[in-house]
Amino acid sequence: MLEIIDLKVKAGQETxxxxxxxxxxxxxxxxxxxxxxxxxxxxxxxxxxMGSFQITGRILFDGEDITDLPLDExxxxxxxIAMQKSPVVPEVTLGGLLEMIQExxxxxKLEERIEALNCHYLLKRGVNENFSGGEMKRSEMLQLIAQxxxxxxxxxxxxxVDLDNIVVIGEALxxxxxxxxxxxxxxxxxxxxxxxxxxxxxNADKGYxxxxxxxxxxxxxxxxxxxxxxxxxxxCLTCGRCSHxxx
Amino acid sequence: xKEYNMILKEKAKKxxxxxxxxxxxxxxxxxxxxxxxxxxxxxxxxxxxxKEVSLLSGMITDETKRSGSFYQKGDSVIYEKVQEAYSGxxxxxxxxxxxxKHSWLQEYxxxxxxxxxxxxxxxxxxxxxxxxxxxxxxxxxxxxxxxxCLLLDESGSSQRVHNIIVAEEGSQxxxxxxxxVSPDIKNGFHLxxxxxxxxxxxxxxxxxxxxxxxxxxxxxRTGILVEEDGSFINNYLLLQPVRSIQSYPRxxxxxxxxxxxxxxxxxxxxxxxxxxxxxxxxxxxxxTGDSISRALGTEQSNIIMRGRLKAxxxxxxxxxxxxxxxxxxxxxxxAIPELSVVGAPEADLTHEAAVxxxxxxxxxxxxxxxxxxxxxxxxxxxxxxxTGIKGLPEILEETLSKIFSNMSEKVI
Ligand SMILES: Nc1ncnc2c1ncn2[C@@H]1O[C@H](COP(=O)(O)OP(=O)(O)O)[C@@H](O)[C@H]1O
Ligand SMILES: [Mg+2]
Numbered sequence: 314m315l316e317i318i319d320l321k322v323k324a325g326q327e328t329x330x331x332x333x334x335x336x337x338x339x340x341x342x343x344x345x346x347x348x349x350x351x352x353x354x355x356x357x358x359x360x361x362x363m364g365s366f367q368i369t370g371r372i373l374f375d376g377e378d379i380t381d382l383p384l385d386e387x388x389x390x391x392x393x394i395a396m397q398k399s400p401v402v403p404e405v406t407l408g409g410l411l412e413m414i415q416e417x418x419x420x421x422k423l424e425e426r427i428e429a430l431n432c433h434y435l436l437k438r439g440v441n442e443n444f445s446g447g448e449m450k451r452s453e454m455l456q457l458i459a460q461x462x463x464x465x466x467x468x469x470x471x472x473x474v475d476l477d478n479i480v481v482i483g484e485a486l487x488x489x490x491x492x493x494x495x496x497x498x499x500x501x502x503x504x505x506x507x508x509x510x511x512x513x514x515x516n517a518d519k520g521y522x523x524x525x526x527x528x529x530x531x532x533x534x535x536x537x538x539x540x541x542x543x544x545x546x547x548x549c550l551t552c553g554r555c556s557h558x559x560x
Numbered sequence: 561x562k563e564y565n566m567i568l569k570e571k572a573k574k575x576x577x578x579x580x581x582x583x584x585x586x587x588x589x590x591x592x593x594x595x596x597x598x599x600x601x602x603x604x605x606x607x608x609x610x611k612e613v614s615l616l617s618g619m620i621t622d623e624t625k626r627s628g629s630f631y632q633k634g635d636s637v638i639y640e641k642v643q644e645a646y647s648g649x650x651x652x653x654x655x656x657x658x659x660x661k662h663s664w665l666q667e668y669x670x671x672x673x674x675x676x677x678x679x680x681x682x683x684x685x686x687x688x689x690x691x692x693x694x695x696x697x698x699x700x701x702x703x704x705x706x707x708x709c710l711l712l713d714e715s716g717s718s719q720r721v722h723n724i725i726v727a728e729e730g731s732q733x734x735x736x737x738x739x740x741v742s743p744d745i746k747n748g749f750h751l752x753x754x755x756x757x758x759x760x761x762x763x764x765x766x767x768x769x770x771x772x773x774x775x776x777x778x779x780x781r782t783g784i785l786v787e788e789d790g791s792f793i794n795n796y797l798l799l800q801p802v803r804s805i806q807s808y809p810r811x812x813x814x815x816x817x818x819x820x821x822x823x824x825x826x827x828x829x830x831x832x833x834x835x836x837x838x839x840x841x842x843x844x845x846x847x848t849g850d851s852i853s854r855a856l857g858t859e860q861s862n863i864i865m866r867g868r869l870k871a872x873x874x875x876x877x878x879x880x881x882x883x884x885x886x887x888x889x890x891x892x893x894x895a896i897p898e899l900s901v902v903g904a905p906e907a908d909l910t911h912e913a914a915v916x917x918x919x920x921x922x923x924x925x926x927x928x929x930x931x932x933x934x935x936x937x938x939x940x941x942x943x944x945x946x947t948g949i950k951g952l953p954e955i956l957e958e959t960l961s962k963i964f965s966n967m968s969e970k971v972i
Contacts, residue, residue: 363924388930400921404943410929413939417930439943460929 314339314501315360315464320370322352322359322526329355331526332370337464342490342502342515344534347523348546353505354397356523357466360503361394362387374464389417393462395453397469397505401441407452408436414459423459430455430485446473447482454485465489465502471511483514491516509538522549564666568675572685575676582866583806583835586777588679588749589718592687597636603629609743610711617738617769619709627733628652628694630708634719635689649700650733651693652708655722658693665693668724672755672783672812680751680779684720691721691752696731696762708737710752717748724755727762727790734765739772747775747803754782758790760815767795772802774830780807788815788844795823801830808866810839813847813876824853825945828861828891837866837896842876842907849878854945857884857891868898871907880911885918885944 315337322330329352337343347353358364360372362384372380379387402410411423427433430451441449450470457465470486471479490502504515512534520534522541530537530549540548579585600606603621606614611621623629627646630653631639637654651658659665675685692708712719727733739750750772758764772778786792792811811820822838840849851867865882882895897911918940926936 361928363928383927383933384924385927385930385932385936388928394928396925400919400925402919402922402925402940402943404922404940404946405926406943409939409943410926413926413931413935414929456929 314341314375315503316373317360318371318373320356320359320368320372322355323367324355324364329366329526330359333523333526333528335521335528335531337501337503339499339501341518342504344512344515344517344520344537345503345505345523346509346520346537346541346546351523351546352526353523354468357394357468357503357505360466361392363394388460388462391463392466393457393460393464394466395450395457395468395470397472399441399449399453401439403439403442405440406437407432407440407455410440411436411456411459414456418459418461423455426455426458426485430481447475447478450474450478450482451485454482454489458485458489463500465500465504467502467504469505469507471506471508479510483511486511487514509542512538522546524550568670568685571676572682575682576679576686578676578678578682580678580680580779580806582808582837582864583779584804584833586749586779586804588683590683590687591718592689593635593718595634595636597633597638599637600631600639603631603639610713613740613743613771614709614711614738617709617740617771618736618767619707619738625704626707627702627704628706630692630694630706632690632692632708632710632719632721634712637690637692640692643704646702646704649697649702650706651695651697652706653693655691655693655724658724665724668726668755668757670755672757672785672810673753673781677781681753681781684722684751684753684781688720688722688751688753690719691723693724694735695726696728696733696764698728698759699730700728700733702731702733705734705736708735710737710739710750711742712740712748712750713742713745717745718750719748720751722753724757725764725766726757727759727764729759730761731759732763734767736767736769738769739778741771741773741776746773748773749777749779752778752780754780756782756784756792758784758786758792758818760787761789762787763791765793765795768797770796770798770802770805771800772805774801775803777803778805778807780805780809782807782809784809784811784820786811786813786815786818786820789817790815791819793821793823794838795825796836797825798834798836799825799827802832802834804833804835806835808835808837808839810841811849812841812843813849814843815847816844817846818844819848821850822852824851824855824865826853826855826863826865827945828855828857828863828893829859830861831859832861832863834861835864835866837864837868839868839870840878842869842871842873842878845873845875847873847876847878849876851878851880853882855882855884855893856941856945857886857893858888860888860890862892864894864896865913866896866898867911868900869909869911870900870902871904871909872902874904874906876904877908879909882911882913883944884915885941886915887918
């Protein structure tokens with residue numbers, strides 16, 4: 314589904330990603346761990362086509378090279394993102410945006426999802442305008458669901474969110490990624506998590522640890538998370554148990 | 561009365577060369593067209609092209625949705641009608657007829673706008689023809705809008721009108737008024753004096769849509785008096801090119817708890833020079849004022865958004881907000897908010913002004929949801945212009961979203 318080959322990313326003079334390669338097959342959910350500033354958000358943005366970075370390497374989606382494809386084209390190909398921190402768009406109401414997304418992607422009725430994500434009262438407000446952390450993440454999930462993407466990028470869905478909201482967001486993510494039989498099962502995802510809390514809701518297949526713009530470790534996501542909890546991210550640099558060659 | 565008229569004419573003559581406080585100074589021709597237009601039997605008989613431009617400024621020909629209509633073409637009033645269900649609630653007529661009919665109207669004539677304010681008011685007094693008198697009778701609740709249209713076409717390229725609007729005690733109404741030109745007219749000028757009297761407890765929403773042409777100069781002169789518990793909402797929309805327009809309506813909140821709100825939505829394009837603002841004078845106790853403007857500057861347009869709040873009463877509150885977006889390196893935009901408090905240390909006046917570009921991050925965000933770049937920009941621009949309007953009659957929404965969508969097609 315998604316394949317990244319030797320991706321190097323610079324912003325101005327600064328190199329942020331130093332040769333990332335990974336492969337996320339159809340239907341799999343992969344987890345990305347890493348300390349602050351290691352380049353996780355940048356990786357997601359670059360996959361989505363956001364921001365202005367200098368990029369070398371290749372990004373393949375469903376076999377097509379999308380490295381130079383404009384952002385909106387990627388969205389229409391089926392890539393969707395829930396950002397760590399999305400901008401405030403006071404001019405466009407959440408309801409209005411959902412309508413536009415529906416028009417583009419036509420993912421049936423949203424009523425139930427709006428209910429489940431407790432977003433009714435936000436529909437008339439400008440997108441993210443005075444939204445709390447939880448409201449922002451819930452609105453991101455709702456937009457993603459409306460967009461009905463084949464491939465989902467999720468950046469720290471649990472950051473700045475209280476426990477009740479984590480449950481709501483986790484359940485929404487779960488239903489999006491591992492839906493009941495009747496719905497399309499082939500969605501894939503790359504999810505960044507800082508606390509690991511969201512992993513309880515994901516049936517994650519694989520995990521990566523990103524440090525200093527490089528994947529230093531990969532493997533079973535739960536094992537990785539335990540390692541990181543025990544020895545910190547620094548531990549990943551020295552443990553040598555997993556070889557990240559050819560991840 | 562004759563004497564009063566003589567005095568007005570004298571004052572006007574002396575002011576014929578008096579420059580206005582704001583806006584570029586115009587050399588006005590003093591010629592008046594003698595062409596008389598035939599009255600209309602029905603708005604349906606309007607020429608198809610004229611119907612279209614009228615519609616863009618909010619005038620519809622289906623009068624079942626209106627309580628009354630007024631139509632002036634050049635110097636001739638060609639249609640004035642109050643729907644049967646509203647007779648006894650609304651009066652609509654040509655200003656000259658109203659002055660004949662109601663001798664008391666003399667006391668409203670040039671009361672809120674000084675006749676010698678500048679050369680434009682002077683011309684209206686000396687050469688003016690037509691304009692409407694609209695009166696909502698005491699206690700009348702008029703649920704359908706009253707509409708008016710002032711059109712300029714080949715019959716003459718200038719218009720000087722004097723309008724008086726009286727909302728009597730406890731009345732409620734909305735007026736939609738359009739000023740427009742026929743499609744093939746390119747240059748000319750429009751001078752319009754409007755005086756509003758909002759009586760005790762009356763509520764009036766006045767929505768004005770301006771559709772001019774590239775070489776048109778427009779100088780409205782507006783004064784509004786609001787009495788106790790009265791409320792006036794003024795929506796102003798300018799969405800077509802014009803050569804120059806300068807307008808600075810003044811609202812006087814004289815009565816206790818009286819309210820005014822100005823919503824101004826301006827789209828600058830071509831070489832338009834737009835100098836728009838409002839002055840709210842808060843005199844009564846418990847008075848509130850809001851002045852909200854949104855402006856979009858494209859091409860070589862030059863926009864000045866002014867606004868002034870002036871409080872004379874301790875228990876007065878008002879807010880001024882000017883926001884602009886500039887979409888062209890050749891466009892110019894000035895936001896000039898002014899607050900002034902006269903001997904009322906507890907008055908609460910605030911303002912907010914911002915001029916900025918379209919937020920690129922926001923555009924990118926919308927694009928990540930699958931919107932094309934032009935769709936994303938247009939959604940933001942439409943929203944930007946729209947968030948300015950509060951208290952807009954619902955009935956206008958449809959016409960407006962049409963104007964807005966035409967507009968964003970042009971912006972991108
Ligand atoms: N547009 C940019 N210009 C310059 N530096 C950037 C830009 N975006 C991110 N960075 C830098 O790249 C590094 C990685 O950032 P980010 O991807 O947000 O990390 P993470 O999400 O892992 O915390 C940080 O040092 C950040 O300051
Ligand atoms: Mg991040």
